[in-house]
Amino acid sequence: MSDLAALGGTPVRSIPYPPWPQFDNSERDGLLRVLDSRNWWANQGTEVRNFEREWAEFTGAPHATAMTNGTNTLEAALLALGVGQGDEVIVPDWSFFATIGAILSVNAIPVIVDIDPLTGTIDPTLIEAAITDRTKAIVVVHVSGSVADMDAIGAIATKRGLRVLEDCAHAHGSTWHGKHVGTLGDAGSFSFQSSKLMTAGEGGAVITKHQDIADLVNSYVNCGRDPGTWYYRHFRLGDNWRMTEWQGAVLRSQLARFPEQQINRAANADLLNLELAKIPGVTPQGRLPGCDSQGNYCYVVFVDPQEFGGSRDQIRSALLAEGLPLTTSYPAMHSFDLFQHADGLAPRIRDFSHYPPYARESFPVTDRLAATSLWFTTAVLMGSSEDALDVARALEKVHGARHELASVVGVEY
Numbered sequence: 001m002s003d004l005a006a007l008g009g010t011p012v013r014s015i016p017y018p019p020w021p022q023f024d025n026s027e028r029d030g031l032l033r034v035l036d037s038r039n040w041w042a043n044q045g046t047e048v049r050n051f052e053r054e055w056a057e058f059t060g061a062p063h064a065t066a067m068t069n070g071t072n073t074l075e076a077a078l079l080a081l082g083v084g085q086g087d088e089v090i091v092p093d094w095s096f097f098a099t100i101g102a103i104l105s106v107n108a109i110p111v112i113v114d115i116d117p118l119t120g121t122i123d124p125t126l127i128e129a130a131i132t133d134r135t136k137a138i139v140v141v142h143v144s145g146s147v148a149d150m151d152a153i154g155a156i157a158t159k160r161g162l163r164v165l166e167d168c169a170h171a172h173g174s175t176w177h178g179k180h181v182g183t184l185g186d187a188g189s190f191s192f193q194s195s196k197l198m199t200a201g202e203g204g205a206v207i208t209k210h211q212d213i214a215d216l217v218n219s220y221v222n223c224g225r226d227p228g229t230w231y232y233r234h235f236r237l238g239d240n241w242r243m244t245e246w247q248g249a250v251l252r253s254q255l256a257r258f259p260e261q262q263i264n265r266a267a268n269a270d271l272l273n274l275e276l277a278k279i280p281g282v283t284p285q286g287r288l289p290g291c292d293s294q295g296n297y298c299y300v301v302f303v304d305p306q307e308f309g310g311s312r313d314q315i316r317s318a319l320l321a322e323g324l325p326l327t328t329s330y331p332a333m334h335s336f337d338l339f340q341h342a343d344g345l346a347p348r349i350r351d352f353s354h355y356p357p358y359a360r361e362s363f364p365v366t367d368r369l370a371a372t373s374l375w376f377t378t379a380v381l382m383g384s385s386e387d388a389l390d391v392a393r394a395l396e397k398v399h400g401a402r403h404e405l406a407s408v409v410g411v412e413y
């Protein structure tokens with residue numbers, strides 16, 4: 001019989017990793033506090049406003065606006081940065097749908113560029129060539145908390161007069177030269193959806209150092225209103241993207257717990273980075289020297305299918321059977337189905353003729369990383385160092401039994 005659990009052997013782990021999301025009586029008390037207050041709406045209560053203050057303090061940003069989710073945050077931030085119809089926005093190919101979806105939703109034109117193979121974040125050496133006289137902004141994504149090269153990106157943005165929006169959905173706790181992500185560009189967008197490092201099921205926040213951008217974000221989130229004016233005056237085409245008091249209360253507890261969790265996750269990630277580098281065909285996601293803290297939304301590993309004698313999906317199946325929780329990566333955004341057929345952007349965008357031909361574009365680094373990466377859930381970093389080391393043990397075991405991988409059925413998703 002094979003050693004591999006996928007083929008009948010004993011799994012590396014039979015005990016589950018710590019459950020996610022985590023909570024205790026603090027969240028319970030917060031929810032009851034909101035219930036009893038009868039102020040369930042942020043415009044009447046105190047939880048969301050307090051969370052905004054606490055989140056601003058934690059990130060070091062002068063302004064924070066709590067919102068419905070980390071997709072609407074991107075839209076609100078783009079609008080507040082003045083990005084709209086016909087403007088071009090440079091964006092890396094490797095991210096969740098929301099990053100490009102938000103650009104399309106404000107009627108701007110995404111201009112996709114490839115990524116850096118070490119970190120999976122936007123390759124700054126490709127940005128200048130993508131700039132035209134219609135370019136308004138650069139959106140960067142700190143993939144799984146590994147911070148994009150914000151020095152290089154900031155220099156290009158300053159030189160070319162562009163705005164920078166950081167998509168920090170994966171990067172709570174990530175810093176660049178000691179500064180929290182989201183404070184490095186003009187605005188930062190966070191998600192508190194259930195898989196994120198702090199969660200209320202759904203939720204998001206925009207942070208910024210600019211008073212005028214904060215004022216506009218607050219207005220777009222709140223039906224285009226302005227503070228101190230009659231409730232039924234609407235000064236711009238905003239939306240209702242307000243967070244509820246329930247979410248605010250839960251997120252205050254999640255934030256209070258975050259720093260301690262982050263210390264443990266970071267220590268386990270550092271340990272795994274060292275251990276995994278010893279296994280042939282396995283490369284942990286890297287960090288640039290400026291990234292002095294990485295908030296690991298998940299733990300990302302690149303595998304070499306040739307070295308393993310099996311596909312990435314077969315490796316993933318083998319690891320799942322060993323008791324490890326992991327998914328595969330997002331596909332490259334340019335390959336999304338919505339770009340493959342004429343109606344993919346309708347009815348929002350009917351005339352697609354002046355958009356790049358995304359489906360025919362090629363971004364080789366993204367294609368390669370998307371096809372060869374494994375995303376372990378953050379739970380693997382949330383136990384002891386021995387728990388974390390099971391990732392290395394399982395990868396080592398699968399590599400050791402690579403001649404048998406051909407018999408393992410790959411799960412794609």
Ligand SMILES: Cc1ncc(COP(=O)(O)O)c(C=O)c1O
Pocket residue numbers: 069070071072095096098099141167169170191192193202203204
């Ligand atoms: C990189 C990135 N940006 C934005 C989002 C959107 O966040 P939300 O799900 O809160 O809308 C996500 C969510 O997974 C994400 O991974």
